[in-house]
Amino acid sequence: MSEPARYRFLLISAFSLPEGAGYRMRAFRGRKEDMLLNGERLAPLLQDVEWDVHPGAPATHGQHPVEMREEFAITGVNRLPLVREACQSGKWNAIILLGGGDPGYVEAREIGHRHRVVVTACAHAQMHAACLLGTRFTVLDISENHNLRMADLVVQYRMTDRCASIRNVEFPLPRPAHAGRPNVQEESERHARGEPSAMLESAVTEAVAAIEEDGAESIILGCSAAYWLQTPLRERLAALGWDVPVLEGYSAAVAQAKMLVDLGVDASGLAFPADPPKRTRRRKFV
Known part of the structure; x- marks a missing residue:
């Protein structure tokens, strides 16, 4: 067996x-x-x-x-x-x-x-990986509303002092609310066909701004649908002289x-106690 x-x-x-x-x-x-x-x-x-x-x-x-x-x-x-x-x-x-x-x-x-x-x-893993690579990271994200979700996660994951910025390229997900607007899926398909991508150009612009203006030392992608940006964005930044990691969820x-x-671990039993906890603490820090 x-x-x-x-x-x-x-x-x-x-x-x-x-x-x-x-x-x-x-x-x-x-x-x-x-x-x-x-x-x-x-x-x-x-x-x-x-x-x-x-x-x-x-x-x-x-x-x-x-x-x-x-x-x-x-x-x-x-x-x-x-x-x-x-x-x-x-x-x-x-x-x-x-x-x-x-x-x-x-x-x-x-x-x-x-x-x-x-x-x-995805977001949690990227943020922690980014902290192994440098002091501060930027979240490169796809739309205004999605940016706010990422901002919530930065706070929840206690990353406010490690997140340099959340930069928005504004190529949202395909949704009824965004009908008729360029979206991340269309840009992914365009790039796959070897055609120029406005989303990639925007990502390069915002990533350079994150490095030069915000102090970012690595870039993470806020939306899984933007995974295809990882390699071309890293290559474009390298061609500009920026040796910066680009992570994907x-x-x-x-x-x-x-x-x-x-x-051999999964999570702390103090962060995620049993029901009921075997031991309790008199004081907790936030």
């Missing part, structure tokens, strides 16, 4: 849309590689991982990608039962929550620690999960 794989990861998407729904940016059924926005780029990190993808809970916020705070809250609540079921199964030693806004992440970690299962998410979350599995 073969030994179980060292890394057994379930990647859970933020939500799923039904067949025929508009604003679909990826497959929700079929090959697991096709259910990832950047499956081809992520493949090297997953070579030694036994893994699968859950398409996400059926969307109840609307038939479109998530940008608003309300939508993030709804999406987070919807996928917590999926996290609980995955942890209870005993099949996985890490859960990776896909999606740049980390919906449900903190609550999912509480569930994960109960079962000693690692839980990681899916790969950072998988790499962080591997690190925590290798360390």
Whole structure:
């Protein structure tokens, strides 16, 4: 009988849309590689991982990608039962929550620690990786409303003294509210065809401003749909003489999960106590 794989990861998407729904940016059924926005780029990190993808809970916020705070809250609540079921199964030693806004992440970690299962998410993993690379990072993000979600996460993750800025390129997700406007998916497809991308040009401009004006020493991508910017943006910055890392959420979350599995830890029981806690503290710091 073969030994179980060292890394057994379930990647859970933020939500799923039904067949025929508009604003679909990826497959929700079929090959697991096709259910990832950047499956081809992520493949090297997953070579030694036994893994699968859950398409996400059926969307109840609307038939479109998530940008608003309300939508993030709804999406987070919807996928917590999926996290609980995955942890209870005993099949996985890490859960990776896909999606740049980390919906449900903190609550999912509480569930994960109960079962000693690692839980990681894209924004959280990128911010912590960026802190290993330099003193301050900039979040390069896609739209005004999504920027506000990222600002909330910077505060929640205690990164206010490490985040140099949140820079907005204003190429939002494809949604009914943005009908007729250039969006991140169209720009991704344009770049894939070898055509000039206005979003890439805006990303270069804002990244240079983040370095020169804000003091950023690394760049993280706020939205998972902007994953395709990672390589061309890094190359363009290097051509300008800027030796600056550009991070992307899916790969950072998988790499962080591997690190925590290798360390044999998932989360602190003081940060995520049992119900009820075995011990309680008289004083807590905020």
